[in-house]
Amino acid sequence: MSQAIVDQPAVEFGHVAHVTVHFDDLDAFGLLHNSRYAVLLERALTGYWADRGVSYQAGQRSAPDVFHAVREFTIAYQAPVTGTGPVAVHFWLDYFNNSSARYSYRFQSTDGRTVHAEGQRSIVRIDPATMRPAPWTDTARAIASALLRPAPADA
Template identity: 60%
Template sequence: MTSVLTHGDLAFGDVVHTAVHFDDLDAMGILHNSRYAVLVERAVSKWWADRGISFAGGQPTSPDAFNAVREYAITFHRPVSSVGDIAVHFWLEKLGTTSADYRFRVTSLDGGAVYAEGRRVNIRLDPATMRPAPWTDHARGIAAALVKP
């Protein structure tokens, strides 16, 4: 089984705690497969919002907030079978000119149980053309904290 670093021992990336709610569970009482993407989205969005890059009043606070998921892949290891907080450990494998290649692990709070892991690629878009646009130097500076050495 894959292991994950606990928040205190984190060598790269970051960990954000996010809640699993009762309505995230399926008829079998386990986290529905589609909800993992939502948990990852919430964790990554919170991380960026805490650094001033988000949407407020329907408008981006930075041009870098205007980005979309291009690819998403996930491997499930064991089911989440209860409500409450879990941890999402994520990092940038690579920050390209217009792309951000994230890797992630959804784990128990102590990092001892890995429920799922995967990859997500975001593309920064120009809102006028909806075509790929370069990340700003401001976002690159912030993202440096997530880049895996």
């Protein structure tokens, strides 16, 4: 394991996951291709939830909460990721409502000094039988509570 991964930056809220940028994630200029940020974010989020028992394996959902759809994805690029290796993805929840949630995220260097990109990703929990919004389970609510960003203190 590299020292960069061991020295993971501390965060006040949310979670930091390290994902690996591979050669085929790069564009012709050796930069992380813009379309790959969404894939790497998905891998960071999937790993977080899977480590807590909410996953999709062997064609089966471990929990109903796995069945959700992305409603919106935004990203603003700050500094390019150059080359392969680990990149840190800091993510948190801005809200976790009845059937929807909004993540904010930040791609950063593993030492936390460089912000590469940041944005938001909104999802909606879907009932697979009706394809309509459905409420999150108590399990999902408990897991999500650890990701919620605290409300700012009034000045």
